[in-house]
Each structure stands twice: as C-alpha cells, then as structure tokens.
Amino acid sequence: MPPTVESTATPGPVPGASPADHAGIVVRGVARSFGAVRALDGVDLDARPGRVTALIGPNGSGKTTLLLVLAGLLVPDAGHVRVGGHDPVTDGGAARALTGWMPDAFGTWDSLTAREVLTTYAAAYRLPRDSAQARVAELLETVHLAEYADRPASVLSRGQKQRLGLARALVHSPKVLLLDEPASGLDPRSRVDLRVLLRSLAEQGCTVLVSSHVLSELDELVDDAVFLSRGRTVTPQALAGRAPAQRTWRLRSLSYGALTRWLASTGSAWQPDDDAPPPGSPDDAPGGVLLAVGGDAGAAQLVRDAVGAGVPVTSLAPVGGELEQAYLTLDEERR
Ligand SMILES: Nc1ncnc2c1ncn2[C@@H]1O[C@H](COP(=O)(O)OP(=O)(O)OP(=O)(O)O)[C@@H](O)[C@H]1O
Incomplete structure (x- = not known):
C-alpha cells in the first residue's frame, strides 16, 4: 500500500494541545535556530504507534535537527513536542526511557567488544544483569553480529557498526524508535533485514520514525511520510492530489x-x-x-x-x- 502523507492542511491539535494526544510522536509548530539559520521553522508531525513513518527532505532541510529534538538532545526554541506522551525537555527521563535513538553515525568505544558496548548501554538503561545478558545475546543475533560479539568494536566495518548502533537503540525495548539514515552503509541483505525488523517492531506496537534518502526502499517500508523543506513540513504536489505538470x-x-x-x-x-x-x-x-x-x-x-x-x-x-x-x-x- 502506498504511504500516506502528513498534510499541512490537516495539522491536528494546535500548539499547547493535550500532551496525551497519542502515544507516538506529536510535533506542533516546532522551531529551532542555529544563529541566523532557522533549521526548524514550524514543523508539524504525527508518527503513530504501530506505523512506520518516513521523514524525508533534501540535505539541510532539518531532519537531523528534528530527530535530535525528539531524542531530547536539543531544546527547541518554540513549539509543542511529545514522545510517548512525554515532553523530552521537561520530562526528559521518562521520554528517553521509552525512546530508542540511532544517530546517522554511531561512535563506539573501540576497545570494548560489541557485547560490552551493548551491555554498557543495557546497564545505563538499568536492565537487570541477567535479563540484560540474554537481551544483548538476542540482539547480537538479530543484527547478525553474534560472530563478532567478543571482538573489539574497532574491527567492525562501517555497516557492522551501523548494525551495532541499531542493536544499541533497541536494547531497552523502546516504544518509540528514532532512526537517522539507518540504511546508510548497509549491504543489500542487511537493508532487507532492516526493513523486516522495522516492520515487525511496528506490528508489535512500536512507533518508528525513520529518515532516509533511499526513497526506493522507504516506498516498500513506510506507512506514512512527512516531508521537510527548509525546516518546514510541506506537502509535495504529487501527493497532495494535484498531479505534477510533468x-x-x-x-x-x-x-x-x-x-x-x-x-x-x-x-x-x-x-x-x-x-x-x-x-x-x-x-x-x-x-x-x-x-x-x-x-x-x-x-x-x-x-x-x-x-x-x-x-x-x-x-x-x-x-x-x-x-x-x-x-x-x-x-x-x-x-
Ligand atoms: N550545530 C549546528 N550549528 C549550526 N548550524 C547547524 C547545526 N546543526 C544543523 N545546522 C544547520 O541547520 C540546517 C539543518 O541541518 P540538519 O542537519 O538538521 O539537516 P538534514 O535534513 O538532517 O540534512 P542531511 O540530509 O544533509 O543530513 C542546516 O542548514 C545546517 O547547516
């Protein structure tokens, strides 16, 4: 089924609406500047539980900035943000506890093994030690890194590091998953695995928001699409019911x-x-x-x-x- 598009014509509740709008991601009128650059200039977005939502836009359109705001790593200048019903700024601990975040480049501690990297994050999320070990082993299988579990992260290839980054984002079984260019560096089989995994997480009720430039792959994966252009949510002509001229x-x-x-x-x-x-x-x-x-x-x-x-x-x-x-x-x- 083709993805549906967030239309600015139906922005939903106005800024200041109830935080309990829904358990996914709610963004209304969010702005964030870096000096004179308005990286986000009034973004509206809904990503709902059980669905995979694509965040699409040209270079510099504000995708990473928005994901950083949602992950609680950047404070917006204005607007209303809820992640799983929590404000990432004023209720950051609760928001982060249910959010999995995969940045576009995942830095690892090269002297730790893949297993130790994940165990460290599991401890940070306060997973009990026994269940953490089982969870880490399960995730290493999921991202096909079991073979590298006890080797230093420094030997991992770029694509393998991406997969470790994905496992890291999933370690605490998050309800909301934020993925910045997750397919970058992955070989074709790993991309298919990623699609299958994200679809299955959505089917389990997870809210998945994924930014990517690989639109052919998103077409097959996503349920909804939100387009950003110069820091604003836009509805592209082709999906707004107006046929493009050519x-x-x-x-x-x-x-x-x-x-x-x-x-x-x-x-x-x-x-x-x-x-x-x-x-x-x-x-x-x-x-x-x-x-x-x-x-x-x-x-x-x-x-x-x-x-x-x-x-x-x-x-x-x-x-x-x-x-x-x-x-x-x-x-x-x-x-
Ligand atoms: N820390 C920063 N300091 C100054 N300007 C920044 C900073 N972070 C982002 N910007 C600017 O904000 C705008 C949006 O950047 P952002 O990284 O969010 O875009 P993007 O859509 O993720 O781009 P890409 O597709 O290239 O990853 C750009 O003009 C960028 O130069």
Missing part, C-alpha cells in the same frame, strides 16, 4: 531504433534509458527511453500515438516510486 516515465520498445525515430519525428525531448542499446546496435535491438509526460492522460495518449505509428511498445511506467516522484516535486532545493 513527471519522468520510462518507455520501452522491442525496437529501440523504431522508438527513437518516431520520437524524433514528433519533436519530443527524451534521453536513453540506462540499458538502451549502445550506438551501432541492430535497429531491432530492444531498449527504452526516459521522457517527461504530463499525467496519466498524457501517458495514455503517448501509448496510443506510439502504437498507432507502428512502434512495438512493450511498456510505459513512471520512474521511481511514489515517494521519489513526490520528493522531486518539492519546490525548494537542498541547502
């Missing part, structure tokens, strides 16, 4: 030669697809092109015209998933 589609044909000759005759702008046949290939070699099409009606017309002109069309599909297309319609650029 989006990129991939048109494939049994004969790349016939396809490109026909496009040239219509004066259309296009570019070769990744696996278009190299120059000098036989005329009937299959291949595809990328081109901008105005909405579904434009796509239907394109297929009619191409087939009518005798082009052996095999497929026409939008490029990228729904989140990627939505992201590309964001007005503001990265900063």
Whole structure:
C-alpha cells in the first residue's frame, strides 16, 4: 500500500494541545535556530504507534535537527513536542526511557567488544544483569553480529557498526524508535533485514520514525511520510492530489531504433534509458527511453500515438516510486 502523507492542511491539535494526544510522536509548530539559520521553522508531525513513518527532505532541510529534538538532545526554541506522551525537555527521563535513538553515525568505544558496548548501554538503561545478558545475546543475533560479539568494536566495518548502533537503540525495548539514515552503509541483505525488523517492531506496537534518502526502499517500508523543506513540513504536489505538470516515465520498445525515430519525428525531448542499446546496435535491438509526460492522460495518449505509428511498445511506467516522484516535486532545493 502506498504511504500516506502528513498534510499541512490537516495539522491536528494546535500548539499547547493535550500532551496525551497519542502515544507516538506529536510535533506542533516546532522551531529551532542555529544563529541566523532557522533549521526548524514550524514543523508539524504525527508518527503513530504501530506505523512506520518516513521523514524525508533534501540535505539541510532539518531532519537531523528534528530527530535530535525528539531524542531530547536539543531544546527547541518554540513549539509543542511529545514522545510517548512525554515532553523530552521537561520530562526528559521518562521520554528517553521509552525512546530508542540511532544517530546517522554511531561512535563506539573501540576497545570494548560489541557485547560490552551493548551491555554498557543495557546497564545505563538499568536492565537487570541477567535479563540484560540474554537481551544483548538476542540482539547480537538479530543484527547478525553474534560472530563478532567478543571482538573489539574497532574491527567492525562501517555497516557492522551501523548494525551495532541499531542493536544499541533497541536494547531497552523502546516504544518509540528514532532512526537517522539507518540504511546508510548497509549491504543489500542487511537493508532487507532492516526493513523486516522495522516492520515487525511496528506490528508489535512500536512507533518508528525513520529518515532516509533511499526513497526506493522507504516506498516498500513506510506507512506514512512527512516531508521537510527548509525546516518546514510541506506537502509535495504529487501527493497532495494535484498531479505534477510533468513527471519522468520510462518507455520501452522491442525496437529501440523504431522508438527513437518516431520520437524524433514528433519533436519530443527524451534521453536513453540506462540499458538502451549502445550506438551501432541492430535497429531491432530492444531498449527504452526516459521522457517527461504530463499525467496519466498524457501517458495514455503517448501509448496510443506510439502504437498507432507502428512502434512495438512493450511498456510505459513512471520512474521511481511514489515517494521519489513526490520528493522531486518539492519546490525548494537542498541547502
Ligand atoms: N550545530 C549546528 N550549528 C549550526 N548550524 C547547524 C547545526 N546543526 C544543523 N545546522 C544547520 O541547520 C540546517 C539543518 O541541518 P540538519 O542537519 O538538521 O539537516 P538534514 O535534513 O538532517 O540534512 P542531511 O540530509 O544533509 O543530513 C542546516 O542548514 C545546517 O547547516
């Protein structure tokens, strides 16, 4: 099912609303500046228990700043924040006790083993010693680091350190999970494992908020998506019910030669697809092109015209998933 989008048109309770709105994450009108830079400039967000919510935005749009505020590591200048019903500023201990936080880069103590790193965090969360050992062993299995349990963290690769960071965030079985670029550095199998794990945590009632630039993967994982642009929550055109004027589609044909000759005759702008046949290939070699099409009606017309002109069309599909297309319609650029 495609993710749904937090719309600024339905911001929910106003700032100052009851902290008991719901047991997930509630953010209303949050602002935070660093000197003259307004990193957060009025963010509204709901991430609900049992759902995986994506936090998406260009570089510098405020994702990490918002996650730091939610983790209780940064005090907002203004706004209303609740994590599991607690204010991370005034009720930080209670909020942190139920929050798991995975930063984008997880620093470890290199002289400790992976098991010792997790045991240290378990002690910090006051897990009883016996259950802590069992929990740590379980998590090392979950993130496929059992083999490295008793080796110093310094030997772990970047992806393995990421997985240790994930285990660290889960050590106290948090009800709310904040993950900043968790897939960064992970190999494809670990990314699949991560997706399965996050989905299963959500099914157990956890609130999962995850920031990532890997939109193709988020498409398959998330239930809801919140877009940030220049520190503000925005609703991208493509997901707000207003079709973007143009989006990129991939048109494939049994004969790349016939396809490109026909496009040239219509004066259309296009570019070769990744696996278009190299120059000098036989005329009937299959291949595809990328081109901008105005909405579904434009796509239907394109297929009619191409087939009518005798082009052996095999497929026409939008490029990228729904989140990627939505992201590309964001007005503001990265900063
Ligand atoms: N400690 C800081 N001091 C000064 N400016 C900061 C600080 N932290 C963040 N900023 C600025 O705030 C803005 C938002 O940064 P933030 O790291 O939250 O963005 P982001 O969306 O996480 O970006 P990226 O996708 O690159 O990780 C940026 O313009 C950044 O330069």
